[in-house]
Amino acid sequence: MDTTEVRKNHQFDIDQLRVYFDKVLYNQNTNGQAHPIEVKQFSHGQSNPTFYINYRNEEYVLRKKPPGKLLKGAHLVDREYKIISALHKANFPVAKPILYCNDPQIIGTEFYVMSYVRGRIFRADNIDLKGLIPDERREIYRELLDVLVRLHQLDPYQIGLGDLSANPEAYYDKQIETWSRNYKLAETDPIKDMNEVIEWLPNNKPVKTANNSKISIVHGDYRLDNVIFHPTEPRILAVLDWELTALGNPIADAAYTCMAYYSYPSILGFGKLDFTYHGIPHEFTIRQTYCEKMGLQEISDKDWYFYLCFSFFRLAAISQGVFRRSQLGNASSTNAGLYHKNAKFLANRCKLMIKKSSGEIPPNPKLQGIFNNFSAKYKELERKLIIFMDKYVYPNEQTYYNQISEDKKLRWQTVPPILKQLQEKARAEGLWNLFLPSVSGLTNLEYAPLCEIMGRSFLAPVVFNCSAPDTGNMEVLHLYGTKEQKKQWLEPLLNGEIRSMYGMTEPAVASSDATNMSLLISRCPKDPENFYIVNGRKWWSSGAGDPHCKVAIVMGVTPNPKKRRHEQHSQILVPMDAPGVKILRPLQVFGIDDAPHGHMEVDFQNVRVPASNMILGEGRGFEISQGRLGPGRIHHCMRLIGLMERCYDSMCDRVGRRSTFGKQLKDNDNVLQIIGDCRCKIDQARLLTLNAARMIDTVGAKNARIEISMIKIVAPKVACEVIDAAIQIHGGAGVSQDHHLAQAYINARTLRLADGPDEVHLMAVAKSELQRYHPKL
Amino acid sequence: MDTTEVRKNHQFDIDQLRVYFDKVLYNQNTNGQAHPIEVKQFSHGQSNPTFYINYRNEEYVLRKKPPGKLLKGAHLVDREYKIISALHKANFPVAKPILYCNDPQIIGTEFYVMSYVRGRIFRADNIDLKGLIPDERREIYRELLDVLVRLHQLDPYQIGLGDLSANPEAYYDKQIETWSRNYKLAETDPIKDMNEVIEWLPNNKPVKTANNSKISIVHGDYRLDNVIFHPTEPRILAVLDWELTALGNPIADAAYTCMAYYSYPSILGFGKLDFTYHGIPHEFTIRQTYCEKMGLQEISDKDWYFYLCFSFFRLAAISQGVFRRSQLGNASSTNAGLYHKNAKFLANRCKLMIKKSSGEIPPNPKLQGIFNNFSAKYKELERKLIIFMDKYVYPNEQTYYNQISEDKKLRWQTVPPILKQLQEKARAEGLWNLFLPSVSGLTNLEYAPLCEIMGRSFLAPVVFNCSAPDTGNMEVLHLYGTKEQKKQWLEPLLNGEIRSMYGMTEPAVASSDATNMSLLISRCPKDPENFYIVNGRKWWSSGAGDPHCKVAIVMGVTPNPKKRRHEQHSQILVPMDAPGVKILRPLQVFGIDDAPHGHMEVDFQNVRVPASNMILGEGRGFEISQGRLGPGRIHHCMRLIGLMERCYDSMCDRVGRRSTFGKQLKDNDNVLQIIGDCRCKIDQARLLTLNAARMIDTVGAKNARIEISMIKIVAPKVACEVIDAAIQIHGGAGVSQDHHLAQAYINARTLRLADGPDEVHLMAVAKSELQRYHPKL
Secondary structure (H helix, E strand, O other), X not given: OOXXXXXXXXXXXXXXXXXXXXXXXXXXXXXXXXXXXXXXXXXXXXXXXEEEEEEOOEEEEEEEOOOOOOOOOOXXXXXXXXXXXXXXXXXXXXXXXXXXXXXXXXXXXXXXXXXXXXXXXXXXXXXXXXXXXXXXXXXXHHHHHHHHHHHHHOOOOXXXXXXXXXXXXXXXXXXXXXXXXXXXXXXXXXXXXXXXXXXXXXXXXXXXXXXHOOOEEEOOOOOHHHEEXXXXXXXXXXXXXXXXXXXXXXXXXXXXXXXXXXXXXXXXXXXXXOHHHHOOOOHHHHHHHHHHHHXXXXXXXXXXXXXXXXXXXXXXXXXXXXXXXXXXXXXXOOOHHHHHHHHHHHHHHHHHHHHHHOOOOOOOHHHOOOOOOOOHHHHHHHHHHHHHHHHHHHHHHHHHHHOOOOOOOHHHOOOOHHHHHHHHHHHHOOOOOOOOHHHHOOOHHHHHHHHHHHHOOOOHHHHXXXXXXXXXXXXXXXXXXXXHHHHHHHHHHHOOXXXXXXXXXXXXXXXXXXXXXXOEEEEOOOOOOOEEEEEEEEEEEEOOOOOOEEEEEEEEEOOXXXXXXXXXXXXXXXXXXXXXXXXXXXEOEXXXXXXXXXXXXXXXXXXXXEHHHEEOXXXXXXXXXXXXXXXXXXXXXXXXHHHHHHHHHHHHHHOOOOEXXXXXXXXXXXXXXXXXXXXXXXXXXXXXXXXXXXXXHHHHHHHOHHHHHHHHHHHHHHHHHHHHHHHHHOHHHHHOOOOOHHHHHHHHHHOOOOOOOHHHHHHHHHHHHHHHHOOOO | OOEEOOOHHHOOOHHHHXXXXXXXXXXXXXXXXXXXXXEEEEOOOOOOOEEEEEEOOEEEEEEEOOOOOOOOOOOOHHHHHHHHHHHHXXXXXXXXXXEEEOOHHHHOOOEEEEEXXXXXXXXXXXXXXXXXXXXXXHHHHHHHHHXXXXXXHOOOOOOOOOOOOOOHHHXXXXXXXXXXXXXXXXXXXXXXXXXXXXXXXXXXXXXXXXXXXXXXXXXXXXXXXXXXXOXXXXXXXXXXXXXXXXXXXXXXXXXXXXXXHHOOHHHOOOOOOOHHHHOOOOHHHHHHHHHHHHOOOOOOHHXXXXXXXXXXXXXXXXXXXXXXXXXXXXXXXXXXXXXHHHHXXXXXHHHHHHHHHOOOOOOOXXXXXXXXXXXXXXXXXXXXXXXXXXXXXXXXXXXXXXXXXXXXXXXXXXXXXXXXXXXHHHHHOOOOOOOOHHHHOXXXXXXXXXXXXXXXXXXXXXXXXXXXXXXXXXXXXXXXXXXXXXXXXXXXXXXXXXXXXXXXXXXXXXXXXXXXXXXXXXXXXXXXXXXXXXEEEEEEEEOOOOOOXXXXXXXXXXXXXXXXXXXXXXXEEEEOOOOOEEEEEEEOEXXXXXXXXXEEEEEEEEEEEEHHHEEOOOOOHHHHHHHHHHHHHHHHHHXXXXXXXXXXXXXXXXXXXXXXXXXXXXXXXXXXXXXXXXXXXXXXXXXXXXXXXXXXXXXXXXXXXXXXXXXHHHHHHHHHHHHHHHHHHOHHHHHOOOXXXXXXXXXXXXXXXXXXXXXXXXXXXXXXXXXXXXXXO
């Protein structure tokens, strides 16, 4: 804990204190100069001045009222002493109470003394627990929540704190009233948002239900830097700062611990930290776990964000109070001048919480230029999707990882059960099969930004049944399948009951020219009317590793000397359990196997399939490919935009957390240049992709062919560049498992190969362009 | 002239010919084997087989009917002979007629012989006159048109060709009827466009007026490769191919010579050649010059494109005829198979001409995606602008250059008079001050694509009174000027009567941080109420070289210790003729001075200006800059897009005209890769700029600040990259005066510095982005 020399306006008579200590603690009468004493002031804490004291080889903490004229009802150090005494007796981790003195003659004001607890305090600037590994971080935050639950489960009446508040039922009425009054008393330059919040709060208090009627000890300022951890173990030794403690609804404390999710690194928050990889729980996980441990039902958004709004409000009022006192010259902090600006910022956060409590999301700034007439249907889906991502997708990314076995074989045998749970939730919310216009009613331009949102998480597309290759396969069956094919394969795919693979690329030929394909689909010699025989090998068959993968759409040659070069291929449905289908191995991408989805090498040896499995007819394979690829490329590219935005977030977050050569990364021009450059690239790639989506809507996929090729070139390339920049900014951590960047890079890099390498698309674009200049007759 | 061995189906009895030659030319009776004879077939010419003959040391050309069954009224070689005989007598340049033989016994069909003319024939694949310098090219095309005018000014009745056509007044009726019938007879796979044209033509014949009632000899196939030029001089020695000649309206021939402007290099056209720099006249110049020389009034678009449509139609019908004959096995060409496809292509050109005759323009493919709902007002302005550019701007770029003196001083003393002429035309068309929303009624998004069109030519912005710095200055006066300031300076600027400069950058300070500015604007010590004194120096004051530049908006310091850092500067109007204003020198950009516009260094020494010249008020300089710059940057960037598209056109055109290492440039993958890459970059830069324009329209320039900075970074950078690629593709020519690329590069390169260098904007983007992650309180 940081200490400084005692500040001038907080100095007191040290000899008097020694006399008092000798008398009370050692039962001696002295003049107070026999023993050396060390007195330091803690820099932490703005309200009640707090001192470190080492006297006669014992370490103490002394806490007193501040000097000067004080607000009524604040700075009640006797009350604090009473609280820690009761909690100490109840075995709750607090510092051991030593003495309380109400005689203002000793050191100028009343004060109390407790034992000094040696341990770790994680300060506000280390809220992200920089030096620890993700598992340690998880444990720290687990303990923080566990101790809060312990506090809330104590019965205040039983441990002698029943009289802490006159009317605990009216906790919020009183709190709102008190802090509104305090703010008004401290108001300088009026803060408009603050006054709006003062009106909103009393009208939006949670309705009393069984779920939120419990009365507990509410700490009032419970956060990471108000607890002392054991020096090495993830165990809290003492909870500090009981100044704001009262009786009331404990959810207030739980919400209060989540304020950091809405602040920013520079003002003590998590900013855009990537929780999944960092190891710190997501906000919704805190909320959910707290309720579970307290035996409460899930708290509604409306109520939860009321509590958070109130928390920000109180902090804003306190901040403004500090500022006001600094103007009067008696605040205990040296940098109080910023506190008015902070109050403003916090009031603005209150406004955000009000929006969140009503389920509103902020408008997407990237859609403000283009085109502002998205349909109401789109807007509602966007809103639901963003909320769903925050509550259920991001918080479960780690769960999903954890549920994949590390055993080389087992990891392919089950799909993490969390997936099915999330899929059910998503489907119930209407966030299901959005990719299919006939189901979702969305245009390509409308689905595109939703794809961007999903693209932020590897987990999202499959949660919403919008992941490749199933989407493309479903589109093929939807557009070209027979009634029977639809019944057998499309329906279970649309229901998310099965998954599928697409057999295109082959190991033995340069598959960037699909006419090279060698897998043979021939009429069965024994029964040419009713059966085909499939012979050949496919690789990079994504999704084929999934135990639910039940069907393959396989493209192969059906030679016909009478037809043209692009009429020699067909696509056929092959059940994965048909005799002769054999998954040879999972392919690794930069060493990663993507289990249980996987990118498989699959052998087809004399696989006999009914002739009715042929899609659209022999020789029409390329026709199907064309229909399949247009929208699919929009999806891939928009997901990549989402992915790069997430990496960009991490990069921008990072540069404010680390310093080199005497300044923060963000204060280096070359770092800023990288960020500006990435922003220009991402925005251009997004506009190009949205433009291609709109082209499909207006002139059709065939006429938007070149625009689709362009995004296929640009988006993966830009993604690689942006992610690479983010990795560089993260130093060694960037390539490690502590961040999502390495995985993101691998993903983006493969997309420069999948669906045709950059080079093939560049040739296609250029040749089509040259048709305008040098038409071939 | 290329010759080959005589083709098998065209072989004839050579001995018989010798007998005949000896008899007719030498008055000798022989068996035809006394003298060696050389017979070759010209590969050129698809209709009447033509042979080179060297006999008894004389060179001849023999032309005969093709073998087999022929269409009635075609291949009339006797008629050809009659025509060249009459023209030769009239001193018109044709080959000297030698003999005509109607006896089919000699070589199988009737034939005639003329002298062989040695000289230069510029073949269809050298229509762009590759080896010549621009001045030579200009002379060649001047002569081509002059000789046509000479032909059309001959009186057919006086020279004995009065009976060439039965009813010359009905030239078009007959021609349309004939070629429609010929096409129908030759029709194989029906060409839909052809049938539409056959309907359109008779209903759209030009109404007979004094302007188009002249009857002349119409050559019918007059083009560069049907004339023989003197071996070294730009003088035509002989016009060839009189097979299609008739009496009729000569405008048909003039229009016919312009077909090459609508074909493509690979099918014998000019493609996207940059005429201004290449030296070949623009289409409209041909049309205008022809009319002038013939003493005709300007031909309307409606009529002109009718003639062109007819020309393409006839060529299509001929092409289809060749194809049909090739099917029957008696065409004189070896690659007749392509002729059906060519007919289809030409029919499509007819459709284009029909559109042009009604003043239609093709839709802009780049506005079909996200930005696709433009107003009718926009569309009409776009249409007029594109037509105006084609007719008056591009064709006069060279005129403008020519009118700038090469004398170091004189070049700054006059503005090329062509400019004023074009400005008057533009204003009359309503293409004037489009940049100012209150005048044009256009949004920023709508003005943007018009800016792109203007940006294709250095000349266009000033023709339409839409050029920097005047546009920005007019905006300043419009937004912030007093009534008097507007009357005195805005009105003449809006009228294009005067021009202006903007004094911002200074030589002695790093002007990328405008607060460094040192030019002092102080109250006049003698009369502080009524006058300011301006002292300091500005450079890169573009436009200050123009003799019409009458006023400067000058930004300088007005120190005020009570105000903040960005409230220390002001902008004031300084008349250029005020005592103390001195233009020190023109600055050169890569050695180019941009006279008479120029980028000047200007000194202000104790310049006294009335206090009423202050704009908006002291200390409000930065406020004005902000208002000035948003739309201005859209303009700059969109003009750059236009510029890079023109360079991209040149690049794509070039790759089909040159070969290296045995193949055309366009068949090299690395060349295609460059083209594809440029297309991706240009489209992204355009979308980013349009998006920023739309942002200004929807959320205002201030809130679109970052989007504006982004385009300021991206567009000049992409322009430099694209133009650099185009230069590379052009080889040494790319950096020379023979192409517009070097000038374009210089222009684009300076825009990475003007209005703030890339680095400053990148910092602005990055800092604004980081505000979302690490807000500064």
